[in-house]
Every structure is written in structure tokens, then in C-alpha cells.
Amino acid sequence: MLKKLYHQFASPKTYIVLVNKMYPYVFYISLCIYTVALIWGLAFAPADYLQGNSFRIMYLHVPASFLSQSLYLAMAIAAAVFLIWKVKLAAYMIKAIAPIGALVTFIALISGSIWGIPTWGTWWQWDARITSTLILFIMYLGLISLHSSFTNFEKADKFISVLVLIGFVNIPIIKKSVDWWSTLHQPASITLTDKPSIDPSMLYPLFFSMIGFSGLIICLVILSSKVQIFNREASKSWVKDNV
Amino acid sequence: MSDSPMLEVKNISFSINQNRLFQNLSFDLFKGQAIHVKGANGSGKSSLLRILLGISSPSKGDIIWHNISKKVFLGHKNVLKNYLTVADNLHLHGLDAAHPEVKSMLQDLNLHNKTELLVGNLSYGQQKKLALVRIFLNTSNVIILDEPCVGLDDQTRKLITSFLSSELNKNKSIIYTSHIPLELSSKEVMVGGF
Amino acid sequence: MFIIFKLELFKLRKKLRAWLGPILVFLLITISFPLTIELASDDLKNVFYSVLWIASLLTVMVSVEGIFLEDYEDGTLENFSVTNDSLFSMVLMKIFIYWLLIGIPISLLGTFFSISMSGQMSSLNVALPAMLISTYIFINLFSLGNSLSLNKGSVLGALITMPLLFPILILLGKIVLNANFGFEIYNLLLLMLGVLLLIIVFIPFIISFIIRTHLE
Numbered sequence: 158m159l160k161k162l163y164h165q166f167a168s169p170k171t172y173i174v175l176v177n178k179m180y181p182y183v184f185y186i187s188l189c190i191y192t193v194a195l196i197w198g199l200a201f202a203p204a205d206y207l208q209g210n211s212f213r214i215m216y217l218h219v220p221a222s223f224l225s226q227s228l229y230l231a232m233a234i235a236a237a238v239f240l241i242w243k244v245k246l247a248a249y250m251i252k253a254i255a256p257i258g259a260l261v262t263f264i265a266l267i268s269g270s271i272w273g274i275p276t277w278g279t280w281w282q283w284d285a286r287i288t289s290t291l292i293l294f295i296m297y298l299g300l301i302s303l304h305s306s307f308t309n310f311e312k313a314d315k316f317i318s319v320l321v322l323i324g325f326v327n328i329p330i331i332k333k334s335v336d337w338w339s340t341l342h343q344p345a346s347i348t349l350t351d352k353p354s355i356d357p358s359m360l361y362p363l364f365f366s367m368i369g370f371s372g373l374i375i376c377l378v379i380l381s382s383k384v385q386i387f388n389r390e391a392s393k394s395w396v397k398d399n400v
Numbered sequence: 401m402s403d404s405p406m407l408e409v410k411n412i413s414f415s416i417n418q419n420r421l422f423q424n425l426s427f428d429l430f431k432g433q434a435i436h437v438k439g440a441n442g443s444g445k446s447s448l449l450r451i452l453l454g455i456s457s458p459s460k461g462d463i464i465w466h467n468i469s470k471k472v473f474l475g476h477k478n479v480l481k482n483y484l485t486v487a488d489n490l491h492l493h494g495l496d497a498a499h500p501e502v503k504s505m506l507q508d509l510n511l512h513n514k515t516e517l518l519v520g521n522l523s524y525g526q527q528k529k530l531a532l533v534r535i536f537l538n539t540s541n542v543i544i545l546d547e548p549c550v551g552l553d554d555q556t557r558k559l560i561t562s563f564l565s566s567e568l569n570k571n572k573s574i575i576y577t578s579h580i581p582l583e584l585s586s587k588e589v590m591v592g593g594f
Numbered sequence: 595m596f597i598i599f600k601l602e603l604f605k606l607r608k609k610l611r612a613w614l615g616p617i618l619v620f621l622l623i624t625i626s627f628p629l630t631i632e633l634a635s636d637d638l639k640n641v642f643y644s645v646l647w648i649a650s651l652l653t654v655m656v657s658v659e660g661i662f663l664e665d666y667e668d669g670t671l672e673n674f675s676v677t678n679d680s681l682f683s684m685v686l687m688k689i690f691i692y693w694l695l696i697g698i699p700i701s702l703l704g705t706f707f708s709i710s711m712s713g714q715m716s717s718l719n720v721a722l723p724a725m726l727i728s729t730y731i732f733i734n735l736f737s738l739g740n741s742l743s744l745n746k747g748s749v750l751g752a753l754i755t756m757p758l759l760f761p762i763l764i765l766l767g768k769i770v771l772n773a774n775f776g777f778e779i780y781n782l783l784l785l786m787l788g789v790l791l792l793i794i795v796f797i798p799f800i801i802s803f804i805i806r807t808h809l810e
Binding site: 288292295296298299302303311312315316319320323324326327330 | 738742753754756757758760761800803804807808810
Binding site for chain 3: 450453454455456457470471472473475476477478479480481482483484488491492
């Protein structure tokens with residue numbers, strides 16, 4: 158039965174069918190959630206006692222940076238799957254996620270800079286977390302350019318997987334950098350173990366914005382993966398039926 | 401020729417970027433036998449050789465080698481260092497230029513008085529001959545060659561062909577591609593045809 | 595393994611421009627810094643370690659560019675992968691020999707310069723181990739980048755190597771800071787040694803996978 162499951166999930170055709178069914182739900186639900194979260198956060202949550210209203214960019218910045226790391230983690234898992242079990246769909250997913258990952262990292266960096274101007278007085282600082290996130294952004298760009306520079310796709314898949322795994326050392330550095338070094342960037346307010354240090358009236362819209370934003374980004378990933386699959390499997394007959 | 405094949409190739413297919421080069425190719429290779437791989441340019445002959453060497457792998461099908469200690473290969477690249485002398489290059493391949501066997505081979509190929517020349521200063525044909533020295537002085541029982549006689553004059557080509565025949569008599573097997581016809585008793589395998 | 599070591603050493607030893615050139619580049623950088631900045635000024639004495647690190651970084655970057663390219667183009671790598679199961683031993687030996695012929699001389703020269711710059715023998719304890727370890731790490735990282743761009747230009751390789759270099763550079767920067775304030779640097783050196791021991795096996799393994807993929 159496990160083998161049957163494996164064959165089902167590893168097949169691009171089944172993936173497309175599954176994804177086509179799920180997409181409308183994911184899109185509309187995420188859109189609703191994120192809109193609610195934004196309205197709540199932007200209009201109804203109280204102003205921060207230190208930062209005033211400028212903290213509200215958190216509702217964009219935090220989900221974006223969370224996603225930039227999660228998407229890389231997803232790529233790393235896909236890379237491991239591809240290298241160990243040679244599932245081609247995993248390689249397509251890496252190529253699909255990379256541009257989206259670059260996009261959210263960019264959003265995180267820009268929104269972080271904008272937030273920094275009123276709060277820190279500067280829009281850039283070479284501290285550990287910000288620099289590592291910049292490195293993450295460069296890695297995303299490197300992955301995209303590496304894959305497109307190869308004409309032989311099978312080779313390109315292997316290279317990009319190796320590269321994703323090598324670059325994975327950066328993720329723990331980003332996550333833990335605010336704990337290891339005392340830096341300008343504030344430490345994590347939400348951890349798995351402790352009570353959150355952020356007020357509930359700001360916390361709930363933050364949660365919803367994380368879920369909503371993640372959902373919307375997942376929609377983008379789905380669209381991107383469909384493009385990749387159709388591109389790469391273009392010679393197969395079922396593609397012509399679905400496009 | 402012994403009864404069990406040294407190499408069995410079963411229904412292999414190979415494609416690059418979803419373009420199929422060849423499919424359902426099967427053949428056997430016996431000891432002391434030569435196989436001449438034929439096909440048009442770009443039909444996948446070199447790819448087939450690389451699959452047999454283990455560098456690439458086929459998209460489908462099996463390759464089974466029996467009792468093989470080593471293979472030796474000469475392709476389009478000569479595996480020679482241009483900035484080293486002929487003797488140094490032989491040293492890199494584990495051959496001593498002063499050894500009598502090596503010396504006689506070099507003499508046959510007219511390279512014996514050039515051992516202290518830099519390989520970069522040799523002509524194309526001379527470099528090719530030097531590359532072939534490594535093949536003939538090797539102890540492996542499978543020889544795989546990709547266009548071995550390109551750039552060689554007629555006399556040298558006949559010499560190389562006679563060397564290859566004597567290798568076959570020593571019960572070694574040869575797989576080669578060559579646009580130039582060689583007078584070697586070999587089985588033909590066609591590649592491509594799409 | 596030892597045979598591979600001897601052959602690789604033989605190859606590189608004879609290719610004078612491959613290792614003597616980089617050493618001269620290093621000399622050029624380390625000498626031109628004091629010449630263009632006022633000789634032995636106090637500022638320079640404090641930052642001279644950084645000058646050494648940057649000089650060794652640039653030297654290694656320049657020298658490792660062709661580490662696999664030549665062997666790839668003349669078929670040596672292909673031949674090796676036919677006759678051996680994996681390229682791991684060849685890559686490991688290549689990197690080691692590059693370190694022997696380039697990394698160690700640079701470290702010795704750099705230490706000599708730093709002692710003469712600061713006038714104290716204590717810089718021996720800072721510069722020598724730091725440079726020995728960091729040059730080996732740099733060679734590993736730049737080889738990794740170059741193995742990726744084996745059949746294209748080397749721009750891509752540099753792009754990939756850049757993010758991986760940053761942690762090492764940060765460590766080296768901390769060493770300069772601590773050395774100048776007289777703090778202990780042994781913990782940082784041990785950290786760097788730890789990183790080196792980790793990558794000394796992993797990187798050749800990854801590189802051999804990458805090269806085998808290139809050869810396919």
C-alpha cells in the first residue's frame with residue numbers, strides 16, 4: 158500500500174489533478190483570512206506603546222520572513238527526496254519554489270527596512286539576522302540562475318538539489334542568530350515553549366496574517382509548479398489534455 | 401570465443417531532455433570479440449559508449465557485465481598534459497618510458513626519439529598515437545574506443561588495426577566507433593534510426 | 595590513495611605558474627598595502643591581520659580557478675571515473691596538494707609579515723594557525739564553486755561560494771578584534787578547526803558528486 162501511495166504522489170499527473178481540485182478552496186479561504194487579518198491588524202489592533210502605528214508593517218514582514226525560511230526548508234526536503242528516491246516531481250518543485258522564495262525574501266527585506274526607519278533610525282545594518290537573510294536572498298537568486306544556465310535538465314536538477322542542501326546551513330544561522338549574538342534585530346516574540354511576549358490583541362491578527370499570507374503564497378507555489386510540470390513533461394500525452 | 405557473454409545489454413534506451421536518442425537496444429559481447437558501433441552523426445554512439453563505461457546511465461534497460469576487472473577507454477580527449485613531456489605523461493599513466501615493452505611500442509609508433517619533447521609541441525596525430533600507447537599497454541580485458549583512428553595516416557591506421565587484432569587474439573574484447581572503416585573482424589551494432 | 599597523492603603532486607609541481615603565481619600575488623597584495631598606506635602607521639598595525647586574511651582570500655580565489663578545469667578538458671577526470679569508483683580520493687588529494695603548495699607558503703609568509711609589522715612574536719600564535727586553517731577552508735569552498743561552473747565561466751561559482759564564505763570571514767574578523775584587545779583567541783581557532791574538520795571530508799564528497807554529474 159505504501160508503494161501505491163508513493164506511485165500516486167510521485168506522479169506529476171496525479172499531482173496536477175489533486176492540485177486543480179484544491180486550488181480554488183485554498184485561494185479563496187486564504188484571501189479571506191488574510192484580508193480579515195489585515196483589516197484587524199491595520200485598523201482595530203491597538204497602537205504599540207513604543208512604536209506607535211509603524212509596527213503594523215509587522216503583519217507583512219513577519220509572515221514574509223517566516224515563509225522565506227519555510228520555503229527554503231520545503232526546497233531542502235524536496236532536494237533530499239529527489240537525491241535519495243529520484244522522484245522527478247520533487248525537482249520540479251524546487252524549481253517552482255525558488256522564484257517565490259526569492260520574492261518573499263525580498264518582501265521581508267524591504268518591509269524590514271521600511272520598519273527600521275522609524276524604529277531604529279536606519280534602513281540597513283550589518284547585523285547577523287539581516288545579513289543572513291540577505292545571503293538567503295542571494296542563494297535563491299543563485300539557484301534560479303544556476304538552473305537556467307544548464308541546457309541538460311537532468312543535470313540541472315541534480316546540481317540545484319545539491320546546492321539547496323549546501324545552502325541549508327544558512328537557515329539555522331538565521332533562526333538562531335538573534336539568540337546567539339546580541340544584535341539590533343529583536344529576539345523572537347513567539348516561541349514554541351514560552352508564553353508569547355506579545356499582547357493578544359496584536360497576536361491574533363498576527364496569527365491570522367501568517368496563515369492567510371502562507372495560504373496565498375502556497376497558491377503562487379501551486380501555480381508555479383504547474384508551469385514547471387507542464388514545461389518539463391511537455392512531450393507526454395496527458396499534458397495536452399490538461400492545458 | 402567462450403560461451404557465456406562478457407557483457408549483456410538488454411533493451412536500453414537513452415534520452416536527453418526528453419529527446420530519445422535510441423531505444424530497445426540489445427546486444428551481447430563475448431571474449432575476443434569486437435563490436436563496431438555504427439550510426440549517423442549525433443545518433444548516440446558516444447552516449448552508448450559512455451553508458452557502457454558507467455559514466456552515464458540509461459533511461460531504461462539493463463547492462464550486465466560478467467567477470468570484468470577493468471575497462472580502458474580512449475575518447476575524443478587524449479588524457480595528456482600539454483605542459484609535460486612524453487615520458488612524464490607516460491609516468492602519469494603508470495608507464496615507464498625506459499621499460500623495454502614501452503620502448504618497443506614507442507618505436508613501432510615512431511615516438512621513441514621524442515620522449516623528452518613537450519606533448520604540446522607534438523602534432524595532432526602524434527598525440528593521438530601517444531594516447532593509444534596507454535591502451536595497448538593496459539592489462540584490462542575490455543577496450544572501449546571512440547574514433548581511434550581520426551587524424552592518423554594510412555600506415556599508422558593499419559598498424560593500429562594490427563595491434564587491435566592482436567589484442568583480440570589475447571582474448572580481450574573491443575567496442576569501438578569509427579567512421580573510417582577498419583579491417584577488424586567485428587560484429588556491427590546500429591544505433592539510432594529515428 | 596598514496597599513488598594518487600604522488601601523481602597529483604607531480605602534476606602540480608611541474609606546473610610552476612599554478613602555484614608560484616599565486617604566492618607572488620599574495621606577496622604583491624601584502625606588500626602593496628603598507629606601501630600605499632603610510633608605512634607601519636598605527637592604524638595599519640591594528641588592521642594588518644585583516645589585510646592578511648583578505649590577501650589570502652583573493653590569492654586562493656585566483657589560484658583555485660583552474661583546479662578541475664584542465665583535468666576536465668583533457669579527459670583526465672573522465673578517465674579517472676572510468677578506472678575508479680568515485681572521484682573522492684582525487685578531489686581530496688588535489689585540494690590537499692593545493693594547500694601544501696599554496697596555502698602553507700602563504701601562511702608562513704603572512705606570519706612573517708605580521709611579526710615584522712607588529713614587532714612581537716605573539717602574532718605567531720594568531721596569524722599562523724588562523725591562516726593555515728582558513729586557507730584550507732577557502733581552498734575547499736572555492737573548489738566547490740569552481741566544480742559547479744566547470745563547463746561555463748567562473749562567475750556562477752563565485753556567486754555560490756560567496757554565501758558560504760561569510761561565516762568564516764565573520765570568524766576571522768572576530769579573531770582580529772580579540773587579538774587586538776588581547777583577549778583569548780583559542781576558542782575561535784578551535785571553532786574554525788572544527789569547521790575545517792567537518793568540511794574536509796564533506797566537500798570533496800560533494801565535489802565528486804558534482805563532477806560526476808558534469809561528466810554524464
